[in-house]
Amino acid sequence: MPARRAIPLLPRSLRVGEEQVKAYAELSGDYNPLHLDEDFARGTPHGARIAHGTLSLNLLWQSIAATYGDDAIAGCTLEVRFIKPVYLDDTVITRSADAEDADGTLAVSVENQRGETVISGRLRLAA
């Protein structure tokens, strides 16, 4: 039985604009034109620029840290699946179930402004 009970995540939202994508490119060194060059992106199956997937993942972590405290990150397990891309100027928000499932994990997700899930995941706090 886990020592801590998962509570719903405090939501965090982010508008993924030009500034965020450029800042993340500099930080990560990931200058893929799919993220940075509108003309290039138009010629790909995506049809438009998409944000680095990790920007939304980072938002989920911020939400976890805001809810449980920074120390909760140590030893906790997060499983994530990238479902849909996030396009430039989308706004994403973190979500969660109200309580843990029977297996002790909390369903968490990141949605876009159309209510579509872009990342789905399961969080298990450290025992």
Next chain:
Amino acid sequence: MPARRAIPLLPRSLRVGEEQVKAYAELSGDYNPLHLDEDFARGTPHGARIAHGTLSLNLLWQSIAATYGDDAIAGCTLEVRFIKPVYLDDTVITRSADAEDADGTLAVSVENQRGETVISGRLRLAA
């Protein structure tokens, strides 16, 4: 049976210096003094400043994208566990097993310069 076979990750390394931690604080809005204020951090159980855990997680994603291509991120599942903190001026590097386990997942990790695992995880590519 997965449509793609996991191959070993191309390693990526990062020295987590002042610059990276400041850039990530600005990007994420996470200005926790545990990451930014040496005096504050000295008074915590950590005893020194630690980097945002997501910096190492991002490095793991960069390694995955470099190995399988950006498109591999769509639909893939990553499970990660934060084992140890990363201290300022540590250098972290991504690692993986040579091949998938019987369950179709590839063991992946991030280690510090002392060979200690800071993040351990399992990657499953999209079918």
